[in-house]
Amino acid sequence: MSRLEHDFLGEMSIADDVYYGIQTRRAMENFTISGITLAEFPAMITALALVKKAAAAANMELGCLPHDVGEAICAACDELADGKLHDQFPVDCIQGGAGTSTNMNANEVIANRALELLGHAKGEYAYCHPNNHVNCSQSTNDVYPTALRLALYDKLGGLLADMAHLRRGFEIKAEEFAEVLKMGRTQLQDAVPMTLGQEFGAYATTLGEDMLRLREARKLLLEINLGATAIGTGINAPEGYAALATEKLARFSGLPVVLSANLIEATWDTGGYVQISGVLKRIAVKLSKVCNDLRLLSSGPRAGLNEINLPRLQPGSSIMPGKVNPVIPEVVNQVAFDIIGKDVTITLAAEAGQLELNVMEPIIAFNLFTGIRRLGNAFRALQDRCVAGITANSEHCRELVEGSIGIITALNPYIGYENSASVAKEALESGGSVVDIVLARKLLSREQLDALLQPEKMARPSSAAPQKP
Template identity: 50%
Template sequence: MEHDLLGDKQVPADAYYGVQTARALENFKISGVPMNRYPEFVEAYAIVKLAAARANKQVGAMKADRLSGIEKAVEAVRAGKYHDQFLVDWYQGGAGTSANMNVNEVLANIGLEMMGHKKGEYKYLEPHDDLNMSQSTNDSYPTAIKVSILLRNGALIKELENLVAAFRAKGNQYLEIPKMGRTELQDAVPMTVGQEFHAFGAALEGEIQLLKESEKALYTVNMGATAIGSEINVPKGYPKACASELAKLTKKPIVAAHDMFAATWDQQGFIVYSSALKSLAIKLSKIASDLILLASGPRAGLNEINLPALQPGSSIMPGKVNPVIPELMNVIAFRVIGNDAGVAVAAHSGQLQLNAYEPLEVLSILESMNILTNGISTLNTKCVSGITVNEKVLARYIETTVGIVTALNPVIGYEKSTELANEAYRTGKGLLEIIREKKILTEAQIKDLLDPVKLSNLDKKKYKK
């Protein structure tokens, strides 16, 4: 039996959570997705509590034995233990208060057992007085969100780097294979397959840089702001000490906010990082859609590349194989774009000294990070690494295309080149065929002026390092 301002309430004897978590479990039966679905958030919140406890000890507010109990509890949670006790639904009112109390209660009861006491013997380690010392949900919850993103960002970047390497390797493999480039889905001018794949890699490298830069918007925290930024109930020196402890624990340059009032309601960090995820999603979706188009057919489409065949593509059409992994990447991208819209709406809906809608922001961002990380890995290992090129198809396109006529502008002029192009379209003949028939160029000139690899302006040194 536990007690809070609403009265007495029974809590399961084997539970490590307490009365406020028990009430939240009854009040917020919404998504069925508990806090522990994203273990990095559980770990992040535990890190925040540890940093706060150590800072409180530094400024003389916390006793050594209680810090020891908290440290042991946090160590266990960071090792992956007790995660089944973090059960509050992600969809909750109260600006994250239920999540904060879930963490406070569980860590307190774990710590009590490790100190040789029974769960619920809060006179030795108390969820409010000790685990929430010098804190409010309004500073610990947004800080936990930031730490959870920082803990996960490296894994996302690593998978993205692996995908870039796969595209670069594929680019080198087919570096000198010519093909037609297209603009607005119409034949344009020649390029090489290698240039196309290297461009995919280069574009994603820009997203890696953006993720690294956007992370910096999360380094400033409002620990010590407590309720609204006035630092009520906070010992002198605590905010700086807590930020310093967080920096040590995360190995990130975390600092205390200069203006705690602004930092308590400001959502810039979440908006910036979510926007970076959206940018990445859009880039991945564009690339995935290109792969789908390039592999279309195979007999009645572009058929320039082959994607690995992973599963039958139809319950009615024998032999059909679909581009399921690029399609999956698009589904993921669409979800991330939607999540970013949710972050934007939640961020702009805060009122006065607090934003109560941060639970939606953290859920949206962590889900986006999770599905992007897994999706990028899948795109790499089950699609990009196994792509092959249909060189005969590409050669036929080069031979029959009208697009290389652009290279003749400096030689015979734009008007004459246009006439050749129109004749090719009208007769269905290839441009090279017409040039040979009309003896406009010699074979030596054709080889010199219309060599598709030469027209692609390929710089081998640029790619093969």
């Protein structure tokens, strides 16, 4: 069974069991690009429903929409917000038209569900029309960016939770490894002693800093242009609609959204997306650096640093028996590369706007949504499949400290610069250890060395008062 629908381009047969209409069908045929549809981003569908409900409520109050139709539209929107009919959003996320296909997909689904609630059949648009009623006082150019901002705000909240999950994991490891003495390294060369706990504590701190930056950028999404209609002048919307619709949206969404002071500027401005993308890139870059560290620290097990052990998750080679690879840090590295590339795309798309509209917002939305989802998955995988199971090779770490020339820097305040330089030179030339040479020269006793090599003194030298020779 099917129904016949028309637009100004012609007619098309639409299956009776679907809630979308002719404009959605045209978009399905035109945009076979990513294979990823709106249905895969329920936060965007929910946001569209909230925007349409706010618009309908404002239009009813201002006398622009019959109450029975408006109430049916609101009820249909509530169903969408509850997760129903999301399978009726088959439009590809990457599309031309500045999001018009997304907006019309929502208009048609809401209109046809509202028609059912009113006792009519799908497609009987004389009683509830996708454009005349569901899209009343609106344009894609204010609906799409407003919904996008609400959806991104929600998804970033989820990402912050994923980041907090990994940060806590690093904090737990920082406590667990607080007494594990090891060598710090700069330029991949021995530097001075520290604890493994300090190293993991720094990872937790850097995540916390990035979370602060993300929260700051997230607040930009609360400024919206609902009521701007086509270009920001509010054409076809009644006086007072923009403020009232924004007030309704704040109540329905539970978010403190505010109307932009200049709706013309807000309609073409994509600076908030650029800033969020930049923060996501920052997060990705630093997360990738941490994964590089984990791969280095676990390298070996015999011919590398081998200071930590990552969980053994799967065989690492089809030819080398017993080989296990750091697969989780590796996959997180690759996600980071993807986020960096997405930032370039978002930057170019934001720059590509002309005059009163940026038509490239769909690719911005697609890259932000997919990037946030992949980053969140990466944070969870890194914590649950890697960091939570990391163990320390404590004795090996200490042996590396005692065998390192770099330890002389920590002993310098106690044996003096001249002695330190002489010991370092002998150690380099002979291959002997600094500790053995210091003991052989009787510069310090074994008891003194043991005391000086305690993690709290080696890793926090300012807490101990050096005794000059």
